[in-house]
Every structure is written in structure tokens, then in C-alpha cells.
Amino acid sequence: MNLLRVAVLTLDGGTRDLLDKEIGERVSASALDPDTDEAILAHIGAHALSRYLPGEVLHALQTFTHTGRHALVLRNLPAGDYPPTPVTGFGQETPLAETNAVQLGLIQLLGITPFAVDYENGGRLIRNVVPNPSAAGTTSSWGADSEFFWHTDNPHLPFGEPGSDPRLSMPRYLTFYGIRNEEAVPTEIAAVEDALPLVDDATRRVLRSPAYDIGAPASNDAEAVYGNTVILDQGPDGTLVRFDRGTTRARDAVAASALQAWIGALARVPRRELVLGAGDFLIFDNYRVLHRRSRFTPAPAATARWLRRCYAS
Ligand SMILES: [Fe+2]
Structure with a gap:
């Protein structure tokens, strides 16, 4: 039996290029950081996405949280000319403004609220999921050499009620944006x-x-x-x-x-392996989906696997 329901959608190159051009131009007018300019990045991204995404993709995003689907993948979004992977965990955010606008714009279209917590990731909104040498031997999103067994994120918190402060509960949804993944390491998901x-x-x-x-x-x-x-x-x-x-x-x-x-x-448990490459977006329901990542050998630091994770509820 496999009850895991995943929608996988892929944009055509023309749509990707239109998004790339419009969002790229609009974020280049000023330095935009997701921790201080989250609403502006989301506004820019959501506007362009609403304008150019095909109707079926928009509909899938806008209805996702009500459909009972476990996960949604949207492939072939804009992928920029990215800086080296920040394997220490933190890097400059301004050069990633276009990617941040797309990710936060998608979260806005999904009708959910992105949030950070002050006790994790230095309080930053977006976490760089990278093989951080300082996390060697630990089961962390910054690890690589240890297998990360099936889990849900922040399970030491209560399940949240709709309309409550999301920071007090387990994140309802995890979203990821692929920057690079030459190692082709999958994110594995399974339905409870x-x-x-x-x-x-x-x-x-x-x-x-x-x-x-x-x-x-x-x-x-x-x-x-x-x-x-x-x-x-x-x-x-x-x-x-x-x-x-x-x-x-x-x-x-x-x-x-x-x-x-x-x-x-x-x-x-039956599972699905999702390999997120540059320009691929993933959202899954952290209350009904377990996820894991097997151990892997990272590429050299500058080109090592790099995903961007943002919690939303
Ligand atoms: Fe996790």
C-alpha cells in the first residue's frame, strides 16, 4: 500500500525565463535580505508567479494545504549564478534575493506564513542545508556523514492550532529550494x-x-x-x-x-526519493510526513550540496 500523495509539476523553459527576467530585475533595485525584507521579497515573487505560472500550477499551489496531499514538487524554477556553497552554514543573503523572492513568493501563494525561531539557525528565516564540517558525526541538516533516520522537524513542540503563533509549535510545513545538488542526494519522504x-x-x-x-x-x-x-x-x-x-x-x-x-x-515504510537540483522547490506536511537523508560524500566545499529550507505554518 502506498498512500503517499505527491504532486510533481515542471515549468517549461519559457515560463522559467519570464520569471527569471521579471523577478531578477525587480530585486536588483535594492539590497534585499529575507530577515528584514521578507514581506517585500514575497510581494515581488508572488506577483510575478501569479502572472506567469500556468493556471494548473497556480491552482495546485493555492489548494495544496486543503487537498490532503503530503507533498508538492515544482521543478525548473529560476536558478541563478550562485556563489560558492556556504558550508559554515551562513553566507550573504543579498546575492540570493531572486531565489528568496521565488521561495517566499511560493509560500505566499500557498497561503502559509514563513517563520524563524530564535533558538535555531541563529534566528535566521532561511537555513542553508549544507554539509558543514563542524556538524560531522551529528544527525543534523548540516551533517553528511551520518544517516539521518526518519523524523519530523522540531518534534519536541506541540502540534499547532490554525491561527496561532507558529513559533510555539512544530512547523506545519517544510519548504526547500534547491541551489545545487551535484551529488544527487535525495530527500526521502514517507506518509504516516x-x-x-x-x-x-x-x-x-x-x-x-x-x-x-x-x-x-x-x-x-x-x-x-x-x-x-x-x-x-x-x-x-x-x-x-x-x-x-x-x-x-x-x-x-x-x-x-x-x-x-x-x-x-x-x-x-514505502518512501519516495526526491532529488532536488537547482531551481527545484519542495513543500511537505511536517505533521503527516516523515523525512530523512542518507549519508553521503559531499562534493568539494564550493560546489557541495546546498538546499535552502524555510519553515512555514
Ligand atoms: Fe529534518
Whole structure:
């Protein structure tokens, strides 16, 4: 059974070039930084995207959060002449203004709100997902040499309610924009609905009970823990999941055995491998999708894999 629903759309070269020209011109008039000029970048991007994207693509974006789809990929967006990969994690944002306008414009068309949190990524809105030598041996979006097991991002936070401050909850959606990926490393995704049938009823009941302590991932500055919480929860439209193998602790032996069964199920879960290259955008539902990245050998630093990640709820 494969319940994972992913929309994959590809722009033609003519549309890409129109977007590139208009957005490139409009962002070049001033220095635009996503942390101070997020609304202006989104405004520029969304305007051009609304004007040039084919109707079916616009419709897919505007309805995505209501369709129950797990993920959406939009390929062949503008890809600039990019600077070397900032493997330390941070680089100049101004040269990426066009890419930032496209990513933030897409987030606006999706009808969701981008946000940063002050305890992660230096409080910056957009994270450079790069193989950072200082993260060697850690399971982090800055890692490369360690496998990153199936997880949801920031599972130590509660699920959010519509209309609430997104910074207080798990990010509902993760968005990525590909800058370069010569190593062709996939981002793998799996639907929680595909993992559920791989464990028995009794195990599911334990996973739905507050029998776990779930900590913050390595990318967080603070060591926050969500105590006495669940791995699986019931949302208005189905099951929600919070999980990170590295930070989830069972509170008793019954919970520990259910956790082992869950980890075993995830090893067998149907998955989709998405290789994001230059100009490829991905969004997925962090409440219903688990994701992971296998270990890989990065290209030389200047051309190493580089994705741009922005949370949105
Ligand atoms: Fe992640």
C-alpha cells in the first residue's frame, strides 16, 4: 500500500525565463535580505508567479494545504549564478534575493506564513542545508556523514492550532529550494498513513499514549524536552506524527517495546526519493510526513550540496 500523495509539476523553459527576467530585475533595485525584507521579497515573487505560472500550477499551489496531499514538487524554477556553497552554514543573503523572492513568493501563494525561531539557525528565516564540517558525526541538516533516520522537524513542540503563533509549535510545513545538488542526494519522504499498518493495534495504542519524552534535535541551541507526550496523535483529518529516533525516550518498558516496533516499521515504510537540483522547490506536511537523508560524500566545499529550507505554518 502506498498512500503517499505527491504532486510533481515542471515549468517549461519559457515560463522559467519570464520569471527569471521579471523577478531578477525587480530585486536588483535594492539590497534585499529575507530577515528584514521578507514581506517585500514575497510581494515581488508572488506577483510575478501569479502572472506567469500556468493556471494548473497556480491552482495546485493555492489548494495544496486543503487537498490532503503530503507533498508538492515544482521543478525548473529560476536558478541563478550562485556563489560558492556556504558550508559554515551562513553566507550573504543579498546575492540570493531572486531565489528568496521565488521561495517566499511560493509560500505566499500557498497561503502559509514563513517563520524563524530564535533558538535555531541563529534566528535566521532561511537555513542553508549544507554539509558543514563542524556538524560531522551529528544527525543534523548540516551533517553528511551520518544517516539521518526518519523524523519530523522540531518534534519536541506541540502540534499547532490554525491561527496561532507558529513559533510555539512544530512547523506545519517544510519548504526547500534547491541551489545545487551535484551529488544527487535525495530527500526521502514517507506518509504516516503508510507506517500505521506496519504496526499492530496494541502498538498503535501505546504510540498514541503519553508514554514518551521527546527532545529537541541537535540543530536547536536549547535542550528543550516535551515530556509525557505521544508519538502519534489524532488530528481533525487523520493521524499526526512527532518523532525523532535520536531524541525520543520511552518512559517504561511497554513504551520501549512499541518504540522498537515503530522503528522497525519505518525501516520498511514505502518512501519516495526526491532529488532536488537547482531551481527545484519542495513543500511537505511536517505533521503527516516523515523525512530523512542518507549519508553521503559531499562534493568539494564550493560546489557541495546546498538546499535552502524555510519553515512555514
Ligand atoms: Fe529534518
